[in-house]
Amino acid sequence: xxxxxxxxxxxAAHRSEREELLHELQRLGVVEIQELDPKDLEEGARxxxxxxxxxLLSLEDKLGEVRYVLDFLDRHFPPPRTxxxxxxxxxxxxxxxxxxxxxEFDYGEIYQECRRLDEALTELNNKKSRLxxxxxxxxxxxxxxxxxxxxxETDWVRVLxxxxxxxxxxxxxxxxxxxxxxxxxxEVDRDRDRVRLVIIIPRDEAEKVQEILARYDYTPAVLPRxxxxxxxxxxxxxxxxxxLDEEGAKVIEAIKELVEYRFQLRALYDYLGLSRDRLLxxxxxxxxxxxxxxxxxxxxxDVDEVVDRLEGRLESAAxxxxxxxxxxxxxxxxxxxxxxxxxxxxMQLYSLPTRFQLDPTGLVAFFFGLFFAMAMTDAGYGIMxxxxxxxxxxxxxxxxxxxxxxxxxxLGGLATIVAGVLSGGWWxxxxxxxxxxxxxxxxxxLTFLLLxxxxxxxxxxxxxxxxxxxxxxxxxxxxxxxDQVLWMVLVGSLILWVAAGEAYPGLVxxxxxxxxxxxxxxxxxxxREHKNILVRLAGGIYSLYNVSGYLSxxxxxSRLLGLGMATGIIANVINxxxxxxxxxxxIGPIGAVLILVGGHLFNLxxxxxxxxxxxxxxxxxxxxxxxYEGGGRAFAPFAPETKYVYLEE
Amino acid sequence: xxxxxxxxLLGAGLAVxxxxxxxxxxxGLTGQAASGAVSEDPDMFAKSLILQIIPGTQGIYGFLIGxxxxxxxxxxxxxxxxxxxxxxxxxxxxxxxxGIVGLTSAIAQGKVTATGISLVAKRPEELAKAMIFxxxxxxxxxxxxxxxxxxxxxxxx
Numbered sequence: 001x002x003x004x005x006x007x008x009x010x011x012a013a014h015r016s017e018r019e020e021l022l023h024e025l026q027r028l029g030v031v032e033i034q035e036l037d038p039k040d041l042e043e044g045a046r047x048x049x050x051x052x053x054x055x056l057l058s059l060e061d062k063l064g065e066v067r068y069v070l071d072f073l074d075r076h077f078p079p080p081r082t083x084x085x086x087x088x089x090x091x092x093x094x095x096x097x098x099x100x101x102x103x104e105f106d107y108g109e110i111y112q113e114c115r116r117l118d119e120a121l122t123e124l125n126n127k128k129s130r131l132x133x134x135x136x137x138x139x140x141x142x143x144x145x146x147x148x149x150x151x152x153e154t155d156w157v158r159v160l161x162x163x164x165x166x167x168x169x170x171x172x173x174x175x176x177x178x179x180x181x182x183x184x185x186x187e188v189d190r191d192r193d194r195v196r197l198v199i200i201i202p203r204d205e206a207e208k209v210q211e212i213l214a215r216y217d218y219t220p221a222v223l224p225r226x227x228x229x230x231x232x233x234x235x236x237x238x239x240x241x242x243x244l245d246e247e248g249a250k251v252i253e254a255i256k257e258l259v260e261y262r263f264q265l266r267a268l269y270d271y272l273g274l275s276r277d278r279l280l281x282x283x284x285x286x287x288x289x290x291x292x293x294x295x296x297x298x299x300x301x302d303v304d305e306v307v308d309r310l311e312g313r314l315e316s317a318a319x320x321x322x323x324x325x326x327x328x329x330x331x332x333x334x335x336x337x338x339x340x341x342x343x344x345x346x347m348q349l350y351s352l353p354t355r356f357q358l359d360p361t362g363l364v365a366f367f368f369g370l371f372f373a374m375a376m377t378d379a380g381y382g383i384m385x386x387x388x389x390x391x392x393x394x395x396x397x398x399x400x401x402x403x404x405x406x407x408x409x410x411l412g413g414l415a416t417i418v419a420g421v422l423s424g425g426w427w428x429x430x431x432x433x434x435x436x437x438x439x440x441x442x443x444x445x446l447t448f449l450l451l452x453x454x455x456x457x458x459x460x461x462x463x464x465x466x467x468x469x470x471x472x473x474x475x476x477x478x479x480x481x482x483d484q485v486l487w488m489v490l491v492g493s494l495i496l497w498v499a500a501g502e503a504y505p506g507l508v509x510x511x512x513x514x515x516x517x518x519x520x521x522x523x524x525x526x527x528r529e530h531k532n533i534l535v536r537l538a539g540g541i542y543s544l545y546n547v548s549g550y551l552s553x554x555x556x557x558s559r560l561l562g563l564g565m566a567t568g569i570i571a572n573v574i575n576x577x578x579x580x581x582x583x584x585x586x587i588g589p590i591g592a593v594l595i596l597v598g599g600h601l602f603n604l605x606x607x608x609x610x611x612x613x614x615x616x617x618x619x620x621x622x623x624x625x626x627x628y629e630g631g632g633r634a635f636a637p638f639a640p641e642t643k644y645v646y647l648e649e
Numbered sequence: 650x651x652x653x654x655x656x657x658l659l660g661a662g663l664a665v666x667x668x669x670x671x672x673x674x675x676x677g678l679t680g681q682a683a684s685g686a687v688s689e690d691p692d693m694f695a696k697s698l699i700l701q702i703i704p705g706t707q708g709i710y711g712f713l714i715g716x717x718x719x720x721x722x723x724x725x726x727x728x729x730x731x732x733x734x735x736x737x738x739x740x741x742x743x744x745x746x747x748g749i750v751g752l753t754s755a756i757a758q759g760k761v762t763a764t765g766i767s768l769v770a771k772r773p774e775e776l777a778k779a780m781i782f783x784x785x786x787x788x789x790x791x792x793x794x795x796x797x798x799x800x801x802x803x804x805x806x
Binding site: 078081083084086349401445556558559561562563565566569570573576580605606609610613614616617620 | 691692694695696699702703705706709710712713716717720725774777778780781783784785787788791792794795798799802
């Protein structure tokens with residue numbers, strides 16, 4: 001339970017070995033490289049920043065190309081991913097030698113092929129959508145059985161092809177007949193609101209006809225030039241589309257053949273990414289003409305390994321290690337025993353301590369486990385949770401955060417089993433009835449509530465004690481007395497006052513006086529940052545109002561009762577429903593089993609989510625509120641970061 | 650069937666109906682946001698599901714209280730209980746906290762989880778924080794559920 005001590009590392013090497021140096025550090029993954037500024041060094045004139053230049057650009061280009069190929073393949077053949085993989089990620093193990101080999105993989109041809117196929121597909125799709133547009137235009141005119149390139153105008157007549165609104169049909173026809181008796185009106189087709197027509201008129205009457213038709217919403221047909229009927233054109237288009245689809249299928253087939261390279265391409269992507277990361281890391285270094293210099297942080301426990309490896313594998317490396325300056329901020333890594341290590345996740349999610357604060361992970365681990373178990377209170381669910389986490393940890397390669405989280409849940413599951421044995425919960429308490437070792441929350445909810453409050457008060461007191469300790473460590477023992485001890489006395493005496501009741505009048509008396517004295521103390525000291533006496537007293541009275549804050553902190557622990565009972569009640573209801581289904585003929589037993597399995601898994605899921613988050617809140621708000629500042633910057637060592645594969649030792 | 654029994658049924662119905670409505674709205678709001686996020690990144694599915702389920706708990710609390718009430722009224726076997734109007738009214742009262750708080754808190758929580766989805770879409774590593782915001786609202790639903798349950802236990806039939 002501590003913040004891991006850090007050391008400052010200085011490495012100087014010949015420039016020709018820069019890449020080796022960074023590669024070795026990347027492999028080790030335990031050194032955080034700090035950016036160096038030539039101006040900060042003494043011989044500023046001869047020292048400049050390391051710049052990777054063109055090499056980096058060409059790597060970025062290659063990465064872009066491989067990314068493009070992978071995206072292209074994924075678009076057409078999405079890789080299958082299970083729910084667990086979506087959540088925990090899935091990486092394939094690979095050893096370094098193999099990865100180096102894949103680094104030589106020539107993806108150029110595949111890239112060109114993908115480009116070509118991509119363009120072919122785009123071209124096919126464009127053609128297809130053009131055809132579809134023409135088909136849509138022709139579709140209303142399928143019954144027009146003249147050649148589409150038939151002349152629409154001769155010396156004497158003009159042929160109008162178009163549609164008018166259905167409701168003006170009769171009027172339009174009669175008006176046209178009256179105005180231009182020679183006109184010929186042929187109906188081609190009609191639908192709900194349009195009549196499609198061919199109208200043949202004398203050419204010199206065209207203007208008059210247009211005028212009449214315009215009143216009836218005449219729209220000329222848009223037809224392609226084509227040496228055949230509309231029907232023939234339409235069928236031609238259909239055939240063409242079928243042909244395009246066939247061609248498209250061939251292209252897809254060709255893409256499918258490339259899918260077999262997916263693994264190499266993914267590994268290559270990571271290989272290039274790792275090389276790029278080394279070049280980017282190099283920008284933190286400074287160099288002279290022949291040498292380069294690197295500085296960084298490393299955990300004390302890793303110092304020996306780093307020094308050995310660098311001096312052993314590099315010919316020119318000179319390594320120096322120093323302690324941080326007394327007030328120098330270092331990046332923070334936590335260092336805890338195996339049982340509390342998974343709970344570092346909770347600290348990471350909130351804020352890490354700086355190296356000048358104490359690391360509360362161990363206490364957080366204890367209380368989180370305790371409260372988590374109380375919020376679940378069911379041995380059956382504890383067994384399921386621990387088993388599921390155990391299997392996942394064994395089978396799936398996860399990110400460090402995911403791994404810690406599941407380890408945490410595994411320990412939470414074990415604690416839940418204990419709580420379940422004490423409270424007699426085995427997937428509810430109405431199918432498997434095992435007598436509780438202690439008491440059953442559903443039979444004695446009030447006892448459970450008081451237990452929650454009691455443990456909550458212990459939790460808060462530990463928080464206040466830590467606050468006192470921090471103040472003492474800073475040398476401000478008075479602040480510790482004013483801000484923590486007085487409050488501990490006040491809150492404690494108030495609780496005693498209520499709890500002792502009329503049964504112990506002597507205790508009540510003591511509690512009353514302790515409460516009054518500590519209140520006066522708080523009124524006198526609570527506003528001590530103000531100079532003016534009156535303002536100071538007002539501030540003190542105001543700070544006494546914080547009693548309500550402590551009250552709501554304590555009441556907040558009632559959520560443990562709510563969560564714990566909800567788990568049990570839901571489990572019981574699932575059992576009751578399953579029993580009811582069991583009595584149905586034929587499907588009964590199967591249905592009952594399905595309901596039991598599905599129901600309890602679902603209940604486990606929501607109970608775990610609820611317990612995890614509520615217990616986090618009890619740490620972050622109620623506990624940390626009493627003493628914790630945080631604000632440490634997380635130690636971020638230069639390590640291999642990959643998307644698809646991970647390096648096996 | 651006496652009036653007391655009808656009042657008890659009304660309570661069970663209200664618990665399920667109010668809390669269920671709230672959860673339906675909350676889960677629905679979150680689902681809409683989740684669809685948007687998943688359309689951008691299909692890997693958001695599993696994480697969205699966790700956030701979406703959170704406003705669903707109020708409906709479960711309401712269902713539980715409703716179920717236990719029906720059970721105590723004897724509808725699930727063992728013959729109908731004969732209860733007075735006062736007892737029926739007490740059962741109705743016991744059902745109200747989980748129903749009403751379930752309704753309001755599930756909607757409020759649905760809004761929090763819906764915005765939580767966009768938080769996680771932008772920063773997938775911040776799922777835990779999005780969940781903690783949602784659970785701040787959950788606390789009040791738990792309190793209401795607890796009070797409903799204790800009231801229900803207290804009514805003797």
